Amino acid sequence: MHKSWWKIAAVVLLVYTIAGGFLMNVPRRFILNESIRNLYFHVCMWLAMMILFGVSVAYSIKYLRTQQYKHDIYAAAFAGTGLFMGLLGYATGTIWANYTWVTDQGQSLGTILKEPKLLGAGIAILIYCAYFVLRGSFTDIDKRARVTAVYNIFAFVMLFPSIWIIPRLVGSLHPGSPGNDSGNPALNFNDLDSQMRIVFYPAIIGWTLLGVWITTLKIRIQFLKDKAMLQ
Amino acid sequence: MKKFINRWVVLMMSLFAFVLNAAAQTNDQPEMADAMRSNGKIYVVVAVCLLILFGLIAYVIRIDRKLSKLEQQKD
Numbered sequence: 001m002h003k004s005w006w007k008i009a010a011v012v013l014l015v016y017t018i019a020g021g022f023l024m025n026v027p028r029r030f031i032l033n034e035s036i037r038n039l040y041f042h043v044c045m046w047l048a049m050m051i052l053f054g055v056s057v058a059y060s061i062k063y064l065r066t067q068q069y070k071h072d073i074y075a076a077a078f079a080g081t082g083l084f085m086g087l088l089g090y091a092t093g094t095i096w097a098n099y100t101w102v103t104d105q106g107q108s109l110g111t112i113l114k115e116p117k118l119l120g121a122g123i124a125i126l127i128y129c130a131y132f133v134l135r136g137s138f139t140d141i142d143k144r145a146r147v148t149a150v151y152n153i154f155a156f157v158m159l160f161p162s163i164w165i166i167p168r169l170v171g172s173l174h175p176g177s178p179g180n181d182s183g184n185p186a187l188n189f190n191d192l193d194s195q196m197r198i199v200f201y202p203a204i205i206g207w208t209l210l211g212v213w214i215t216t217l218k219i220r221i222q223f224l225k226d227k228a229m230l231q
Numbered sequence: 232m233k234k235f236i237n238r239w240v241v242l243m244m245s246l247f248a249f250v251l252n253a254a255a256q257t258n259d260q261p262e263m264a265d266a267m268r269s270n271g272k273i274y275v276v277v278a279v280c281l282l283i284l285f286g287l288i289a290y291v292i293r294i295d296r297k298l299s300k301l302e303q304q305k306d
Contacts, residue, residue, distance in 0.1 A: 007292075007295075014284055014288075015284065018277060018280045018281055018284055019277055019281065022273060022276055022277045023273065023274075023277060028260055028261040028263055029261055030261045032261075033262055033263055034263055034264045210291075217291070217294055217295060217298060220298045220302065224298070224301055224302065
């Protein structure tokens, strides 16, 4: 294992996330109760996804500037891990919403289905799924790299309105949006408790580093495959 | 007159509801898993989660090592 210092950092931060995340004090809130600790897991998945997508689009731009095939492999691998993290974020969100919105707040299924944050996140994930469909539909490697690099930029730009902007403009059950008068104190960064921050920020870095680690493995597998193909 | 009485009733009811609500707020704290913390069962949860994490990390490290070996063979 070369360049292993950040892999050790990832393990240390994740151990701290789980130990500190379960054992340290959290503010007492109605409806959320102990499930407030999901902040260290559910929210971190989304943030890791966004960071990985950001790295992916950076490599796509790099590919378009330099036309080096390895940048295309990097971009695809980072987008893949980011998409996986996003799916985990969505899946964990469904469980959390089931016990805070449906059970405790008594929201109907109709309100949940109209929830702009869920729709936006679903759209963003589908756009990235289309990125991989597009990748699979090319036989020419150079053409695939060029077209999907351009598409990746489009997909990343679409992330901003669908996840960040629209759920903040319209009312939403999800924390961090206006009109959130459902008794749930919005867990946005303005009133995020300081005792949660000391676990939350390391948790983001830890989960992101784990995502990067898995991505580097995927990149190395792809390089090995391509070498085998060329021989 | 009827309108006035109606308004009065609504006002009284809302005041009553408000007082009840306030009393409810002061009486019970948000429910947390305090029992789990006091009898130490929370450490069981932490141990299980840490074991899963270590298992996953060990798996990733194994794949990393195998890849390193393969890369050396190819070069």
